[in-house]
Amino acid sequence: MxxxxxxxxxxxxxxxxxxxxxxxxxxxxxxxxxxxxxxxxxxxxxxxKQELVLDEERNMFEDDLAVGQNVEMVFSEDADDEMMLSYTVIEILEDRVILDANHPxxxxxxxxxxxxxxxxxxxxxxxxxxxxxxxxxxxxxxx
Incomplete structure (x- = not known):
């Protein structure tokens, strides 16, 4: 590699x-x-960790969003355990965006x-x- x-x-x-x-x-x-x-x-x-992959609505993001772009978002497994993570945009669909916070x-x-x-x-x-x-x-x- x-x-x-x-x-x-x-x-x-x-x-x-x-x-x-x-x-x-x-x-x-x-x-x-x-x-x-x-x-x-x-x-x-x-x-x-599959739980670090998010499927979000496209309208949550700016129009110029691009695959490979990093986006900061809150990750939470429960209400008491929120943390800010850096997600990479891995796919942009018509109405959805797939993001991944796993290390490459x-x-x-x-x-x-x-x-x-x-x-x-x-x-x-x-x-x-x-x-x-x-x-x-x-x-x-x-x-």
Whole structure:
């Protein structure tokens, strides 16, 4: 699918910047060392969830709506559990619009090959920004 031949820079230490299984495999690796692994959907982008596919009335959307466009909408399994999700328009019919909030790789097994090309200590600023961002994410998930 994608050779992914681009560098990935992340802050090591459980901040959620990369998949947990990959971070564990990179633990203790030195420059030049490689990893090869397979991630199940659960370990990567999650299983495909049919409940994240919506079939909505066309008149709810602007006339210039296009397939592939992202739309923010409230998702709720019950009245107490509302959250804003980003949906991708996957089909536009005469009177209906089909939207999907699943990640494009949900349900897909991922093969990851990587080589450590550099290591450095994180700056204090990087750590503080990442800690703040991580705490915000955790707080949002609890609400």
């Amino acid at each position: 994608d050779s992914g031949a681009q560098s990935l820079v992340y802050l090591h230490g459980g901040y959620g910047d990369i998949f947990e299984k990959i971070e564990k495999a990179l633990e203790g690796k030195s420059v030049g060392e490689s990893i090869h692994m397979q991630l199940s959907p659960k370990e990567a982008f999650g299983e495909y 790789l949900a349900g897909v097994t991922i093969i990851f090959d990587g080589t450590v090309i550099g290591l450095r200590e994180a700056t204090t600023d990087e750590i503080e920004k990442r800690l703040f961002s991580h705490e915000e994410s955790l707080s949002a998930m609890q609400h």
